[in-house]
Amino acid sequence: MYINFWYPIALSEEVSNEKPLEVEIMSLKFVAFRDTEGNPQVLSNTCVHRGGSLSRGKINGDHVACNYHGWEFGGDGKCKYLPTNPLDQKPPARAKVDAYPTEERYGIVFAFLGDLPEEERPPLYDIDVFGKEGWRANDVVVFEVNAYYQRSIENGMDAAHNEFVHPLQGAPSILENIRNIPIDVKDESEWGCGFMYQASGSASEETRAIGASEGKTIAGSSHHGPNTLITRINFSETRGFAQYFFEAPVSDSRTRIFFVNMRNWMMEPDKDQPLIDVNMRIAHEDIDVIEGLDPVRTPKSTAKEVLTPADKPVFRFRDFLQNWDERGWRIDWKELQDKRGDVAFAIPCPARRTEKNWVLDAVPLMEFEKAKPKLKGVG
Ligand code: FES
Ligand SMILES: [Fe+2]
Numbered sequence: 001m002y003i004n005f006w007y008p009i010a011l012s013e014e015v016s017n018e019k020p021l022e023v024e025i026m027s028l029k030f031v032a033f034r035d036t037e038g039n040p041q042v043l044s045n046t047c048v049h050r051g052g053s054l055s056r057g058k059i060n061g062d063h064v065a066c067n068y069h070g071w072e073f074g075g076d077g078k079c080k081y082l083p084t085n086p087l088d089q090k091p092p093a094r095a096k097v098d099a100y101p102t103e104e105r106y107g108i109v110f111a112f113l114g115d116l117p118e119e120e121r122p123p124l125y126d127i128d129v130f131g132k133e134g135w136r137a138n139d140v141v142v143f144e145v146n147a148y149y150q151r152s153i154e155n156g157m158d159a160a161h162n163e164f165v166h167p168l169q170g171a172p173s174i175l176e177n178i179r180n181i182p183i184d185v186k187d188e189s190e191w192g193c194g195f196m197y198q199a200s201g202s203a204s205e206e207t208r209a210i211g212a213s214e215g216k217t218i219a220g221s222s223h224h225g226p227n228t229l230i231t232r233i234n235f236s237e238t239r240g241f242a243q244y245f246f247e248a249p250v251s252d253s254r255t256r257i258f259f260v261n262m263r264n265w266m267m268e269p270d271k272d273q274p275l276i277d278v279n280m281r282i283a284h285e286d287i288d289v290i291e292g293l294d295p296v297r298t299p300k301s302t303a304k305e306v307l308t309p310a311d312k313p314v315f316r317f318r319d320f321l322q323n324w325d326e327r328g329w330r331i332d333w334k335e336l337q338d339k340r341g342d343v344a345f346a347i348p349c350p351a352r353r354t355e356k357n358w359v360l361d362a363v364p365l366m367e368f369e370k371a372k373p374k375l376k377g378v379g
Contacts, residue, residue: 001026001149001249002321002329003347003363004114005225006124008246008258011140012107015040020064022055025113026331027251028345028363030100031055032109035062041075042111044098044346048079048359051344054097073097077349094357098349106130106260107140108246114329115348115362122191125224127244129262138261138272141280145257147290148297149227149249150321152257155290156221156229156245157313159183159197165285174199178310185316193316194222196232223317226324239265243279252333253296259283325368332364339364 009015009023009032017034022045024030029045031054043064045054052068059065063072063080071091072081077099079091100111103124110124129135145152155161163175177198187193199217218234227247234240244260261279298318299305307315324330336345348362 001252001331001333002226002324003331003365004116004324004327004329005112005122005227006103006110007113007227007248008256009040009042009102009109009111009248011142011258012040012104012109015109017059020055020057020059022053024250025248026347026363027336027340028347029053029055030111031064032111033059033064035075039075040102040104040109042100042102042109043073043075043077044349044360046097046344046346046360047071047073048095048097071095075099077351094359096351096357096359098346098358098360099351100347100349106137106244108258108260110246112350113347115350115352117350117353122225125228125230125244125246127242127260127262129242129264130260135262135264136267136272138276141259141261141276143257143259143280143283144250145255145287145291146253147255147287147293148252149247149255150298151290151293151296152245152247152255152286153223153227153229154298154314154317155286156231157223157317158311159195159199159220159313160310161286161289162199165289166282182309183312185313187316188222189224192222192224192228192320193313194220194230195313196220199233221313223320226321322368325366326370328365328367330366330368332366335364 007025009030010021014021015032015034017036021032022029023032030042031045032040032042034040043054047054047066047068049066049069049071052066054064054066054073057065057067060072063074065072070083071079074080077097079095082091082095085091100113103110105124106127112121130137160178183195183197185193185195196218197220199219220232222230224230229245229247231243232240242262246258248256250256261275344360345363346360352358352362
């Protein structure tokens with residue numbers, strides 16, 4: 001699990017100016033609310049006075065008020081009102097919690113959970129066809145799985161499972177193609193890679209049922225950062241699905257997924273629900289597999305797996321993770337678990353780079369030596 005990326009916090013409609021919302025990511029608690037201008041605010045949930053849970057408090061104008069002694073914090077994380085102090089006295093500089101940059105897109109509130117200054121931040125993934133004429137989005141579907149998020153993303157970066165996990169979608173020709181044509185993994189940006197392959201003849205029973213029958217399908221996946229997966233299925237030049245999975249690790253064994261499905265055909269609104277039903281049926285086939293993987297977290301050493309050329313996209317994804325390891329962005333999960341209960345941690349927010357006086361410990365991070373990219377070793 002990494003700091004310094006954008007994480008989905010909640011659906012837009014769940015973040016209100018009436019009641020603070022508690023959200024758990026990476027086993028840390030956050031509070032989300034809206035200020036009087038309707039802007040979403042996301043703060044570390046632990047009140048620095050004596051550990052109150054801000055999400056159990058209430059919203060007072062632009063502030064969230066702790067339910068223990070009424071301290072109020074603004075969207076910038078600073079204490080604005082400290083009820084027991086003289087009214088003309090400013091709250092102490094240490095009376096602040098971490099406050100995270102937010103963006104609201106696609107009907108989802110995202111927060112940048114990290115301390116990078118704006119110009120260095122990886123961007124939130126841009127769905128370029130969102131809101132574009134000729135494309136329709138389903139309502140966002142949120143679901144949780146009892147699996148580690150990396151297992152989920154790797155499952156998405158894997159063409160070879162389709163035939164076995166999704167028998168209604170697969171056809172022998174998919175396997176033929178994978179066997180005979182090396183998967184061409186390309187870096188799509190500084191933050192991810194992807195591939196497309198010909199899943200020719202895959203107009204299966206289920207895809208035919210929703211109207212795809214041209215029989216020549218190009219499909220593939222890519223990732224953006226550690227926790228965004230994109231899947232594209234093009235039945236023809238003009239008929240396709242583009243699917244976006246924004247994933248939040250709740251813990252090392254649970255993941256919350258925000259799923260946006262875009263399409264440029266079957267534009268009628270009454271197709272929304274049948275398409276969600278098909279997609280969730282497919283998702284449950286994946287969930288059934290990834291919830292059974294052992295170990296729960298991806299092994300640290302590839303010596304503990306037997307990887308083949310068909311696993312290239314997974315390998316390349318891991319190269320990216322390794323790069324973020326080397327930057328020191330990976331949370332030390334073991335240490336975090338060891339100290340929990342005695343220590344309240346927060347993901348460091350950007351203000352930690354410029355201000356002192358933070359009360360909570362920043363979440364422990366791992367140190368890695370620079371290593372060689374792994375891709376060459378596949379075979
Ligand atoms: S613990 Fe939050 S105000 Fe005292
Ligand atoms: Fe799948």
